[in-house]
Amino acid sequence: MPLQGTSGAASQDAFGGNGVAVVPAYIEDVFSCFLYTGNGATQTITNGIDLSTNGGLVWVKTRTTNTGGGTYNNSNILADSARTPSNILRTNGTEAQDGSPSFSSFNSNGFTLGTSANTNNTGVNSVSWTFRKQPKFFDIVTWTGTGATGAISHSHSLGSEPGCIIIKAVSTNEGHWYVYHRSLGVAQVIALNLTAASSSAASPDAWTVSSTQFSVHTSQLGANTNGTTYVAYLFAHDAGGFGLTGTDNVISCGSFTTDGSGNATVSLGYEPQWLMVKASSAAQSWYIEDNMRAFNLTSRAILFPNLSNAEATGASAYLAPNSTGFAAVNGQLNASTTYIYIAIRRGPMKVPTLGTSVYNAIARTGTGANANVTGVGFPPDLIVQSMRAFTGDKNWLDRLRGLADLRSTTTGAEELLTANLDLTAFGIDGFSAGANNLTEINVSGRTEVYECFRRAPSFFDEVCYTGTGSARTVAHNLQAVPELMIVKRRNTNALWVVYNSTIGNTNYLSLNGGSGSSSDSGTFWNSTTPTSSVFSVNTGGQVNGSGSTFVAWLFATCAGVSKVGSYTGTATTNQIDCGFTAGARFVLIKRTDAYGDWYVWDTARGIVSGNDPYLLLNSTAAEVTSTDYIDTYSAGFEISSTAPADINASGGTYIFLAIA
Numbered sequence: 001m002p003l004q005g006t007s008g009a010a011s012q013d014a015f016g017g018n019g020v021a022v023v024p025a026y027i028e029d030v031f032s033c034f035l036y037t038g039n040g041a042t043q044t045i046t047n048g049i050d051l052s053t054n055g056g057l058v059w060v061k062t063r064t065t066n067t068g069g070g071t072y073n074n075s076n077i078l079a080d081s082a083r084t085p086s087n088i089l090r091t092n093g094t095e096a097q098d099g100s101p102s103f104s105s106f107n108s109n110g111f112t113l114g115t116s117a118n119t120n121n122t123g124v125n126s127v128s129w130t131f132r133k134q135p136k137f138f139d140i141v142t143w144t145g146t147g148a149t150g151a152i153s154h155s156h157s158l159g160s161e162p163g164c165i166i167i168k169a170v171s172t173n174e175g176h177w178y179v180y181h182r183s184l185g186v187a188q189v190i191a192l193n194l195t196a197a198s199s200s201a202a203s204p205d206a207w208t209v210s211s212t213q214f215s216v217h218t219s220q221l222g223a224n225t226n227g228t229t230y231v232a233y234l235f236a237h238d239a240g241g242f243g244l245t246g247t248d249n250v251i252s253c254g255s256f257t258t259d260g261s262g263n264a265t266v267s268l269g270y271e272p273q274w275l276m277v278k279a280s281s282a283a284q285s286w287y288i289e290d291n292m293r294a295f296n297l298t299s300r301a302i303l304f305p306n307l308s309n310a311e312a313t314g315a316s317a318y319l320a321p322n323s324t325g326f327a328a329v330n331g332q333l334n335a336s337t338t339y340i341y342i343a344i345r346r347g348p349m350k351v352p353t354l355g356t357s358v359y360n361a362i363a364r365t366g367t368g369a370n371a372n373v374t375g376v377g378f379p380p381d382l383i384v385q386s387m388r389a390f391t392g393d394k395n396w397l398d399r400l401r402g403l404a405d406l407r408s409t410t411t412g413a414e415e416l417l418t419a420n421l422d423l424t425a426f427g428i429d430g431f432s433a434g435a436n437n438l439t440e441i442n443v444s445g446r447t448e449v450y451e452c453f454r455r456a457p458s459f460f461d462e463v464c465y466t467g468t469g470s471a472r473t474v475a476h477n478l479q480a481v482p483e484l485m486i487v488k489r490r491n492t493n494a495l496w497v498v499y500n501s502t503i504g505n506t507n508y509l510s511l512n513g514g515s516g517s518s519s520d521s522g523t524f525w526n527s528t529t530p531t532s533s534v535f536s537v538n539t540g541g542q543v544n545g546s547g548s549t550f551v552a553w554l555f556a557t558c559a560g561v562s563k564v565g566s567y568t569g570t571a572t573t574n575q576i577d578c579g580f581t582a583g584a585r586f587v588l589i590k591r592t593d594a595y596g597d598w599y600v601w602d603t604a605r606g607i608v609s610g611n612d613p614y615l616l617l618n619s620t621a622a623e624v625t626s627t628d629y630i631d632t633y634s635a636g637f638e639i640s641s642t643a644p645a646d647i648n649a650s651g652g653t654y655i656f657l658a659i660a
Contacts, residue, residue: 025242027250028347030056030132033274033292034110035428040122042104043113049130051106055081056132057140057233058103058111060118061303063125063293063311072098072118074308079103081133082140082231085111088118089168089231091177091192091305097170127293127303129274131233135159136241137251139234142170147226151208153215156234161211163237163253164342166192167221171229178221180207180214181340182237183255184280189221190340193306198280198340235342243349250345255280257338262331266341271321271477273346276305281338289319291346291399292379292428296320297329297464298402298416315416321346321400323463323475346477351458355561355660358454359586361604362430363388368444374430380452381462382553383423383431384408385440386615388447388605388623392440394615396488399426400462401551406488408511408598408617414490414549449605449615451586458558462551464490469546471526473534482530482554483564484657486511487542490549494542497524500655502566503592505529505536512618517592530554555657562659563636566592569652571641578636578658583607586659587630587637588617593653596646601630601637608632 032047049056057080065074075090085103089095101114111130113120120126131138139158146152156162165180177192184190186205190198206220214234216223223230237253240246249269256264274290286305294301294313297320302312318332326343333339352358360376385395393407403417403424417423418434422441425432431450433442441448453460461478467489476482485499496511503509503517505525523540530536535552537544544550557564563578578584585603590596598617605613605623609632613625629643636658639648647654 024244024246025134025137026347026349027242027345028349030134030137031250031274031344031347032110032128032130033290034128034130035292036126036128038113038117038120038122038124038126040117040120041115043120044107045110045113045128047110047128047130049110049132050108051081051111051130051132052108054133055140056106056130056138057081058085058106059129059131060102061127061288062121063127063301063303065310070118071095072100074310075118076303076305076308077102077118080140080231080233081106082142083170086114087170089170092308094173094176094193096172127290129288129290133157136236136239138236141232141234143230145224145226145228145230148224149218151204151215151217152224153208153213154232155213156232158234158236158239159211159241160236160239162209162214162234163251164235165207165209165214165232167216167223167230167232169223169225169228170231171227172225174225174228175222178216178223180209181280182209182253183340188280190278190280192286195283195285195306197282248345248349250349252343253341254343255338255340256328258328258333258335260335262328262333262335262337264328264333264339266325266327266343268325268343268345270325271323271346272326272343273321274344275319275326275341277319277339277341279334279337280340282334284334284337287318291321292426294402294425296400296402298404300332317402322465323477346455348456350456351479352456352558352561355585358456358459358561359659360452361586361602362450362452363604364448364450366433366436366442366444366446366448368442369435370424371433371442372427372430373433373450374427376430376452378452378454379428380426380431381455382453382460384451384617385423386449386451386623387440387443388449388613388615390446391620391622393620394617395440397423398462398551400464401490404490406490406551408496409620411493411495411512413492449602451600451602456558458556459562460556461554463554464549464551467537467541467544467546467548467550469539469544471536471538472544473536474552475534476552476554478554478556479532480556480558481532482535482556484555484655485530485535486553487537488551489542489545490551492548494545497540497542499525499530499535500592501529501564502653502655509590509592511598514595514597514618516594516596560660562657564655564657566653566655569645569648569650569654571648571650573641574639574648575633576636576639576656576658578660580636580658580660581634582660583632583634584637584658584660586657588657589647589654590656591646591649591652591654594645594649596654599629599647607637
C-alpha cells in the first residue's frame, strides 16, 4: 500500500538516545486482517507484513463450513516463525503441533499457503490475522522444558510489560492453552480452548510478569516438563511505540463489566479494527470480531477461538466500534458480567501519498446475480453508488455502519439493506453485490458507478455518534482539521448538513438540495471551527438531536492526494490548481452564493478534453453525457468556458473536493 513512511523496528521514543531520528512503526506494518478464498493449490497472501525478516504469527480460520475432513477441519489454525510455518497448532484443541502442508513459507510481504484443506480448501472463504513481532506490540517465546520446579522464568523482547500471554505445549498433548491477562492478575488462569470462567490458582501465583521476562509456576500450570517444547505469544498493552512520534498506542488488553441490560462502553483512545473478547466471570465462548468482516453498528460476524464452528452472523451487532473505543450494544452480551479483551487499533496510521491508495471509481453493468466486485485496490470504507443511464438515488454505503443505506437524494432515515439483494459485504479489495433486480444496486443490464473511499489520516474519516441535544464536541481520527464535513441523522428524516471551511462555522449547505450557503444561527457548528481531533455541534436536531444517531464524513486537503478548496467563477476557461501532478480523478463542485447542484465527475466515466459525464448527488436524474464542463489539467482540473452558472458564473463562489 503506497502510504507514507516505512516499516521498521519501533522505538521507545521518536528519537534514539543519540538524538538520531528512528524509523516510526505503524499498525499496518505489524498487523493485517486479510480475507481470501481457498484454491486447493499453493496460494500467496500479500498483506504487506514482513514475516521473513521480523517473524510473527499467522492465525487462519475458515468462515464457512470446511469439507476438508480430519482433526483440523474448520479449526483455528496457528503457525509462527519460531517453529517454522509448516508446524501448525489449533486453539480449539490440545494436540501437539501438526506438520500438514497448511503453510509453505513466511514472506517479506505476507505468507504462502500450502495445499492443505485446513487453510486452503478450494472455494472455502477464510480470514487470516497476521501479528508481526514488534516491540510494544507482539512477541513470541519458545523453550524446552527442563523438569525443574517452581517459577520458571523466560526472557522476552516485547519492550514493555505484557498485557496478555498465551502458552501452549507444542511437542506433546499437555494441558490447555493457558492465558495470562493483566485484568485478571497474576493469580488467575483462563484457557483459550475452553468456555470456563477464569479461576484463581492456589498460592503461589501462577504468573509473574515484567518488561523483560515472565515466569510460569510449574505447580499451577506445568509448562516445564523435561524435553517438552512450548510456545508463548505475548501481547503488549498501551505501550506506545507507534506513530510518527512513537507515542501512539495500538494494542490494549483490558476489561469491562456489562450493565443489567448487557451493554457497556469501553474507551481506548482509538478506534479498534480487531477484538478478542471472553467473559471472565462466567462460562462463555471466546469471540473474535474484525472490521474486514462485520464489526460495525448494524451486524456481526463472530468467530470462536475455542470452537470449529463457522462464522456466526446476524443483523444485530454484539460489539460496535467508535472513534475512541467500542461498545457492547443491543444487550447481546450477558448482563452484569465481566469480560476481558484484546483490542488492536484501526489503520492505516500513515498519511497517504497516492490518491490511488485511498480513492477509486468502479464503473460496471449490473448482473442481477450475486457478484464479487474487485479491483478497487484497497478495502473500501465508503461507497457512493449511482445509476448512470437510469434515474435512481445516490446510495451512501459504508463499512462502519454496516449493511445500511442513506440516500443523498432524500432526507429519509437510514434503511437496512435487504439480505442477498443489495450490497451484501465489504471486501478486502472491493465489495459483494446481491442478486438485485428490484431496486438500484446491481440491477441486471443497468450501468452504475461506485465511488470508493478509504479512511486515512489527513484524507478522510468517518464518525458515528449519538446526539445529546446540548453543545458538545465529537472526537474524530482524521488527524487534520476537517475542511468538508457531511452530517446525516440516521434514525429519522433530516437534512444532509454540510460544513465547509470556506463558508465558515456559522453557515451550512445541504447535500440533498441545491440552495446556497445559509446561516445556521450557531445551532449546527456552535460557531466553532473543527480541530485536528474534534468537531463541534450545538443543539440543532439535524446534527445533535438528543438520542438520535448520526454519521459524519470528514475530508481534508492531503498534499498530492486530495484538495478541499474554493474558487471564483470567471465565465471563461478556469484552471484550478490542486497541487497534483497527473490531474484529478474525482471532482465534486457546489456553488455557494446561489442555487447550484452537487456535480460529480470521475475518470472511470471520463474526464477528458471532450464531453465529460456528470451526476448530481442531490438528484435522482440519470447521468448527463452531452456536456463539456470540465477538462483535464495536470495540476488539478480545468473548468470550461461553456460551463453553466452552477459551475462557472462570473463572480460566483464555489467549493470543491478533488482527488488525484
